[in-house]
Amino acid sequence: MDVLRIAAFSDGNKGGNPAGVVIGDALPDAAEMQRVAAEVGFSETVFAASAGEGWRIRYFSPESEVPFCGHATIALGAALVRKFGNGVFKLVLNQANITVEGFCDGAHVAAALQSPLTRSLPASSELVGEALALFGYQPGDLDPAIPPALVHGGADHLVLALKSRQALAAMAYDLRQGQAFMRREGLVTILLAFAETPRLFHTRNPFASGGVYEDPATGASTAAFAGYLR
Incomplete structure (x- = not known):
């Protein structure tokens, strides 16, 4: 399993909050995702699998699944841009549908998310x-x-x-x-x-x-x- 490690909300190459990112054809089972998140050790690891026109998403901390994580979504957006180019990506969470938009300008990658309703x-x-x-x-x-x-x-x-x-x-x-x-x-x-x-x-x-x-x-x-x- 290829786990990317990407810092969201960073200032250039400094600071930010690192997240694990796993992109695959299908989501692993929950126990495997929990194991990987604990092994990665970041506050969250996001798992994404292609689902129709969008992506099925789940987030895991080292000890539990969480319904939504903002910084891991930003990290995922950066990973999707690197893989597929600039664009808006539809995300299907456990309890909501949102989007993340990614931009790549040379070596610089940025992303912006749409939060679930507050x-x-x-x-x-x-x-x-x-x-x-x-x-x-x-x-x-x-x-x-x-x-x-x-x-x-x-x-x-x-x-x-x-x-x-x-x-x-x-x-x-x-x-x-x-x-x-x-x-x-x-x-x-x-x-x-x-x-x-x-x-x-x-x-x-x-x-x-x-x-x-x-x-x-x-x-x-x-x-x-x-x-x-x-």
């Missing part, structure tokens, strides 16, 4: 209290201008907006405790955010549900967050 609702005080305790935060650390919310954009996330960048930088938690909490509540990640300006946000994404302490840069939760802020 939605949001207020988070309960009990859920917020347990999440704050997980990170050692207090209610006073929250930004009252952006209330805690459950957001969805192909996957479910909890948003906690903090009043200071210092609080964001101090993020720390127990991985297994966080995993138990997030899996029980059906959360793929928790998005911690600090608003430097109304249009500039610093974010971090604990991804304990997938066995990953922190996802370096995420597209799924960011798209869901953007939908919430509209």
Whole structure:
């Protein structure tokens, strides 16, 4: 099995969030995809197989399947462009249909995804209290201008907006405790955010549900967050 390793959201050859990408004629069975994702060790590995006019897609973290992953979709878009040339590629996920568009200009490859539809609702005080305790935060650390919310954009996330960048930088938690909490509540990640300006946000994404302490840069939760802020 040929596994590509591509960093999405990179700045040239620096930074970004690496994803594994597997493109084949058919998807392996779920156990094999889970095994490969654990072996690759990135926060997500995406598997794609040709399906009619589009591609059937599944995403796996090292410890679980996830319904949607933004950075792995971007990485897949880059891989498809290298293989088939510039264009818009239709993707069939477990619970949604989206597209990724890829561009190649010489050595530079870029991609842009269409997120699944977003939605949001207020988070309960009990859920917020347990999440704050997980990170050692207090209610006073929250930004009252952006209330805690459950957001969805192909996957479910909890948003906690903090009043200071210092609080964001101090993020720390127990991985297994966080995993138990997030899996029980059906959360793929928790998005911690600090608003430097109304249009500039610093974010971090604990991804304990997938066995990953922190996802370096995420597209799924960011798209869901953007939908919430509209």
